[in-house]
Amino acid sequence: MPEEETTPPIVKEEEIAVEKKPSAREVDMSSWTPKTDLGKRVKGGEFSDINQVIDAGKKIKETEIIDALLPGMETDLLLIGQSKGKFGGGKRRIFRQTQKKTQEGNKPHFLALAVVGNRDGYVGLGAGKAKETVPAREKAYRKAKLSIIKIRRGCGSWQCGCKTGHSIPFKVSGKCGSIEIVFMPAPKGTGLKAEKECQKILRLAGITDIWSKTRGTTTTKLNVMYACFDALKKLMDTKIKSEDYEKMGIVEGNQK
Numbered sequence: 001m002p003e004e005e006t007t008p009p010i011v012k013e014e015e016i017a018v019e020k021k022p023s024a025r026e027v028d029m030s031s032w033t034p035k036t037d038l039g040k041r042v043k044g045g046e047f048s049d050i051n052q053v054i055d056a057g058k059k060i061k062e063t064e065i066i067d068a069l070l071p072g073m074e075t076d077l078l079l080i081g082q083s084k085g086k087f088g089g090g091k092r093r094i095f096r097q098t099q100k101k102t103q104e105g106n107k108p109h110f111l112a113l114a115v116v117g118n119r120d121g122y123v124g125l126g127a128g129k130a131k132e133t134v135p136a137r138e139k140a141y142r143k144a145k146l147s148i149i150k151i152r153r154g155c156g157s158w159q160c161g162c163k164t165g166h167s168i169p170f171k172v173s174g175k176c177g178s179i180e181i182v183f184m185p186a187p188k189g190t191g192l193k194a195e196k197e198c199q200k201i202l203r204l205a206g207i208t209d210i211w212s213k214t215r216g217t218t219t220t221k222l223n224v225m226y227a228c229f230d231a232l233k234k235l236m237d238t239k240i241k242s243e244d245y246e247k248m249g250i251v252e253g254n255q256k
């Protein structure tokens with residue numbers, strides 16, 4: 001996202017503190033009137049498993065589809081903004097402020113990045129931009145839900161070899177801008193050895209042990225997050241030999 005970044009201190013700290021803890025946003029299914037064909041088939045019960053939707057490569061355009069097929073998703077906002085502190089490194093914030101110079105003057109915009117996941121094989125990442133903080137956050141949640149991907153987990157660590165889905169089965173890398181992230185399988189008990197905001201994505205994806213390497217200018221947190229998500233997408237891209245499924249205890253989404 002190439003945008004000029006400036007950080008005027010417009011948002012008050014108290015405001016941010018309240019917005020950090022969003023309430024659960026489950027939808028009452030009976031009041032949902034599906035607008036897309038897929039939505040109608042989900043509400044009608046034709047699709048009752050998220051894997052049917054993802055495996056068929058269907059594009060999800062209604063968040064209610066996720067609410068119906070993956071209830072209990074957790075959400076979090078990633079710290080992508082930074083205020084310019086008087087003494088150098090400022091505090092990380094959940095909103096990044098950008099300013100557009102127009103004829104009427106400077107127009108501030110807020111950008112938020114949200115992650116949603118069920119801690120069990122499904123995760124999504126989405127950005128939202130708006131003139132106010134609340135709609136930016138809501139857009140980000142919506143987009144994150146609509147971008148849900150299936151995560152292939154497993155134990156690809158030769159030191160561990162426990163045949164469960166606590167880590168990843170093999171090394172993957174992801175890119176965004178100048179950033180490149182490499183994730184590597186790690187033995188049980190390692191924890192998430194990754195950048196702090198990446199940990200949120202990994203945790204909500206259901207991964208508990210991982211090693212990582214990051215290359216590039218990591219001051220652009222947004223690119224780091226997108227590179228992280230890009231790497232996770234690649235887990236499903238690699239073809240796996242049938243014998244390796246058992247050997248590495250591979251779990252795809254929530255299925256063994």
Ligand SMILES: [Zn+2]
Nearest residue numbers: 155160161162
């Ligand atoms: Zn293991």
